[in-house]
Amino acid sequence: MENHPSRRNFLKSTTAAAAGATLTSTIARTAHAAGDDEIKFALIGCGGRGQGASQNIFNTKGNTKLVAVADAFDGKASSAIQNLSRRNEGKVDVPADRKFVGLDAYKKIMDVDCDLVIIATPPGFKPQQFEAAVNAGKHIFMEKPVASDAPGVRRVLKSVEESKQKNLMVGIGLQRRHEAQYLETVGRIHDGAIGDLITLRVYWNGGGIWYRNRTPDQTEMGFQCNNWYHFNWLSGDQICEQHIHNLDVGCWLKGEYPVECNGMGGRGQRLDGDATKSQIFDHTFCEYTFADGSKMYSQGRHLKGGWNQVAEYAHGTKGTADVSGARINANDSEWSFDRSKRQQGHQQEQHDLIEALMRGEIYNEGEYGALSTFTAILGREACYSGKVIRWDELMENGKNLSPGIDEYTLQTPPPVVPGPDGKYPVPVPGEYDPFA
Template structure:
């Protein structure tokens, strides 16, 4: 792993704030040569976040146009084109030949003349799609998390290095890093407002998620792709898909990534205990340890009737911080953010499109991959009930999605996600699950 960034090779300042080196981008060169500043973008993944990110692009203030879409399902691709065309008319120009359908649809989409690609597919599919987009020389915005296993994270990290060589924009959907309230709060912590950070607490406790009933004509792959959140090879479980935001904040304010994790979790309410519908946990608790011995404590769950809370807190030698609440209590007195709070999903696209328009390139791929792996480390600790070392898992961790590049909607899912004769999906059992199998 000597060619990959270490867990401690991590800048405290947000890429959104620092923006990295200023470079002349492909868009800037061609736009001025052609007398136009239009940014053409294509969408891979027509679900909620794909549509949402597209709307955020349209509202960014930049001269953008959607020129192609791809999705596993024809209905979703068509619905996205129809919906966005009605709302944004001249900003959408997707002819019939630029609508691509199937699990390999992204390959055809990348042949379209587009400057920027949004990748908003299930995490299990992102590593190969990101790699292909980098090879195609596209600027990229990719939703989090960026993978579902260690193999995928390594693949993304390798592609990030290639994207840097090509001076490609890489934005990652960890939008808190673009919000003024987080930037200032964490900046003050880095400047010593609470002294040395000795512990953090991070939470994503909610009530539940969507589920789509099986239909008679669906293949097993189609069913799982339509319910991707419920299968760990596709989503990475709740700790990856949602709780990654809070884990990312904890590592950001600490300025490094953990060296190990132990955890616990299970299933109490998930689909009313029916293992024929889902294989993921509905609660996790993790204790992450950093190189200096300090801790990050994590709660993530989907339990109806329980305490719901999405937030981050920091404890230091000279005070405490409610990071998500943008408040600090320290020896120098109390402070509370007084500026305009920003909506991160919109701000991240404002920043990305504005930077491209100026010919500036920044790359969020490294911390996107390492924060994803922090969540994977926690999941594997909870699934196994063991203490897992960062380096061990990153180098030798279980591969959840082997052979994924060649999957079609008719291909059987990975063996670890296939139902048994009784229709039940394999459920990780702490004490029995092997994170290195």
């Protein structure tokens, strides 16, 4: 590299996987953006969140271009190209030979000349896709959650360490950590605004979610992948897929992760109780315990006609905080964040990521992305089993929900199949074994 490298040279150096290059922090600090530098990115997972993250990247100040896409289904890959091309003239260059289809399509992305990879696939597939991107020396933005089981989290954590050695950017879609209202509120609490934390309360209570009817030409694997939210091995259940945001905020506030959890949950309204369509719960309640004995109470729910709440609250020795509302009450005084300065997190996280790359700076969110994912998995397994589950034991011995996943195709029988009655197995508290 030259004495005064451009950001483009910086990107090329850090994506030179064949050379195994690890950029020093000195070079990263001295890299700068040139006005015409182009950031090429590829998209793995062309659903709503993948297209949304791509659009957010196009909305940044960066000179960005989408150069490849991959999805399990041809229709979704083609739709993403068409939708993004229509909205972003000149920013999408994805010819037919850079549109990859199938469960192994992500592998072909790794040979494409690009700087950044977006991974927005079902959580069950993310560990091997993240590993492949790190091995290929790509910068990465990966949506949350990053896995659906303990072996997947361990695999991600191992790849995170490798990404640090290669000095790769790793952004994780826990966007609250990029929003000004959260940053200031959490900062004030960390500075002692409400004293020592005693209790945290976190919620994701909402209505139902989408479901896609089976089509005559679908394989069982194709049906499940198209309805990935409804299968534990793919989504990790609602507590992982959505409620992770609130659990992440709670652990961020506490500055640590829980040591154990007990919980309860079940299925009351999920598709009217039809187990031929879905196997996940529609409500969970967890009591997380931290090392000092303090608690985090968690509610996650999909319930038609119920009380909706997506929020986080903190109670301390000197006061309380409505964290999601960015308000603090302590010592007979009140503080609230200026609502006019609130930020939209999905967009802000991409502003931060692209601007950092343009400056030649690197940050890595992989570790807390994995540990917050595991917090959700810990809660799910406690609810499924009805038992107290220890963090360390589950991390080491938690069950593998999808053995052999690296070799899956749309023709492969999935790890969960209907029984003779056409119903998918549903966890039964008191009988379910999180270690089997």
